[in-house]
Amino acid sequence: MPGIVVMGTQWGDEGKGKATDQMSERVDYCVRYSGGNNAGHTVVVGDEKFFMHLLPSGVLNPNSTAVLGNGVVLNLDVLADEIDTLRGRGVGIPHPLISANAHLITPYHQTLDKVTERFLGNRRIGTTGRGIGPTYSDKINRMGIRVQDLFDESILRQKVEASLDQKNQILVKIYNRRAIDPDEVADGLLAHAERIRPYVVDVARVLNKGLDEGKVVLFEGAQAHHLDVDFGTYPYVTSSNPIAAGACTGSGVGPTRIDRIVGIAKAYTTRVGEGPFPTELFDDDGERLRSEGSEYGVTTKRPRRCGWFDALVVQQAVMINSVTDLFLTKLDVLSGWERIPVCVAYDIDGERTGVMPVTQSDLHHAKPVYEFMDGWSEDISTARSFDDLPRNCQAYVRRLEELVGARISGIGVGAGRDESIVINDLID
Numbered sequence: 001m002p003g004i005v006v007m008g009t010q011w012g013d014e015g016k017g018k019a020t021d022q023m024s025e026r027v028d029y030c031v032r033y034s035g036g037n038n039a040g041h042t043v044v045v046g047d048e049k050f051f052m053h054l055l056p057s058g059v060l061n062p063n064s065t066a067v068l069g070n071g072v073v074l075n076l077d078v079l080a081d082e083i084d085t086l087r088g089r090g091v092g093i094p095h096p097l098i099s100a101n102a103h104l105i106t107p108y109h110q111t112l113d114k115v116t117e118r119f120l121g122n123r124r125i126g127t128t129g130r131g132i133g134p135t136y137s138d139k140i141n142r143m144g145i146r147v148q149d150l151f152d153e154s155i156l157r158q159k160v161e162a163s164l165d166q167k168n169q170i171l172v173k174i175y176n177r178r179a180i181d182p183d184e185v186a187d188g189l190l191a192h193a194e195r196i197r198p199y200v201v202d203v204a205r206v207l208n209k210g211l212d213e214g215k216v217v218l219f220e221g222a223q224a225h226h227l228d229v230d231f232g233t234y235p236y237v238t239s240s241n242p243i244a245a246g247a248c249t250g251s252g253v254g255p256t257r258i259d260r261i262v263g264i265a266k267a268y269t270t271r272v273g274e275g276p277f278p279t280e281l282f283d284d285d286g287e288r289l290r291s292e293g294s295e296y297g298v299t300t301k302r303p304r305r306c307g308w309f310d311a312l313v314v315q316q317a318v319m320i321n322s323v324t325d326l327f328l329t330k331l332d333v334l335s336g337w338e339r340i341p342v343c344v345a346y347d348i349d350g351e352r353t354g355v356m357p358v359t360q361s362d363l364h365h366a367k368p369v370y371e372f373m374d375g376w377s378e379d380i381s382t383a384r385s386f387d388d389l390p391r392n393c394q395a396y397v398r399r400l401e402e403l404v405g406a407r408i409s410g411i412g413v414g415a416g417r418d419e420s421i422v423i424n425d426l427i428d
């Protein structure tokens with residue numbers, strides 16, 4: 001059972017980091033395949049908390065080799081910091097392998113991200129400001145800088161200059177900013193070249209060979225289905241393909257090599273940034289979910305928008321990603337509610353639908369139709385088997401399973417590494 005994708009089924013922050021870390025003990029390669037340091041993945045080991053922005057969450061496990069695939073956009077300063085910080089805390093992690101084809105985030109991409117958001121005003125996306133959109137734009141526009149360019153200084157300088165020839169016009173003439181010096185940018189990138197050179201490999205070849213030998217490869221998604229540039233709530237999305245199919249294009253393995261797709265779903269819903277969110281709560285209930293679930297962004301520290309579980313949202317992700325198993329996280333946060341609403345349909349201008357609408361305008365008008373489940377008062381954080389859960393809690397899990405059309409194979413009952421219930425082995 002070697003190729004496994006772990007991916008978010010909502011709008012991010014479902015607990016992908018914890019699930020990945022937990023599985024990584026039996027994983028040979030842990031691969032990030034999309035996004036960049038817009039991600040913030042948390043791993044809690046004992047009293048220690050680790051936040052991964054770029055490194056795959058399997059990195060804390062010595063058995064698993066960390067890999068950054070071609071689909072990732074890479075900020076080399078952040079990568080160096082992240083590695084040094086972990087090592088500074090005494091975590092002896094090896095350097096990740098890096099695809100020669102991954103694109104580099106430069107200072108001008110970060111500046112453009114920020115000034116564009118400011119320019120958009122109340123039409124902004126609410127990006128993380130990490131330069132993600134402009135870097136992927138350059139990639140698609142064939143103006144990007146790749147990891148391999150670091151090893152040919154004259155090519156690198158030419159590419160940075162060509163890109164800034166155009167971007168400086170935009171920065172100066174439209175945004176009234178200072179022009180950026182191409183030599184400064186190139187020097188900043190080249191400063192990392194020798195450090196990373198030994199780890200720049202043909203990632204596709206390494207992973208395919210590993211799979212041929214029966215090694216276990218875990219592809220760790222960042223962001224989530226509904227932030228996908230093709231299938232998410234466009235334009236309120238990120239600029240990459242976090243969907244399971246992105247694991248193939250973002251690392252260089254074919255679709256038949258993926259054996260299992262684990263969708264991570266929070267027992268309620270959260271979102272950071274702008275965009276439609278039908279079950280969002282604006283009252284005390286939303287505040288209670290935020291405070292009991294500690295719903296604050298790992299990357300930007302923004303309070304997350306909170307709402308009830310939306311079965312239509314997760315069902316859509318289950319379908320498009322061929323999810324084989326769900327891992328339901330943060331079920332412990334729902335202890336203590338007398339009744340728990342679950343969104344089972346939308347009312348869109350008087351019409352009821354059980355699936356997500358085709359158009360974004362309809363989604364903006366969607367009003368959730370709730371079914372109310374009886375809650376439970378017990379603390380479930382010590383539960384380690386499904387039978388340990390209170391009856392109403394079991395009924396909640398079973399109902400979600402029915403509504404979204406995938407089996408729930410794991411349940412998170414706390415942030416810690418061991419605070420989970422395994423129903424079906426996710427690797428076997």
Ligand code: GDP
Nearest residue numbers: 013014015016017040041042330412413414415
């Ligand atoms: P990711 O981006 O999908 O990796 O998720 P984040 O790390 O951004 O956010 C998930 C948060 O929930 C983190 O603070 C985790 O430590 C925490 N977490 C993960 N699983 C559980 C769980 O089952 N219960 C509780 N209470 N917290 C969890």
Ligand code: IMO
Nearest residue numbers: 012013038039040126127128222223238272273
């Ligand atoms: P993880 O991997 C939650 C959101 C931003 C914004 C939109 C576009 O931790 O789940 P971007 O900077 O990517 O151009 O921003 O996407 N966003 C996330 N929201 N979790 C994330 O990552 C996110 N990464 C990006 O808030 O709305």
Ligand code: MG
Nearest residue numbers: 013040041298
């Ligand atoms: Mg996160």
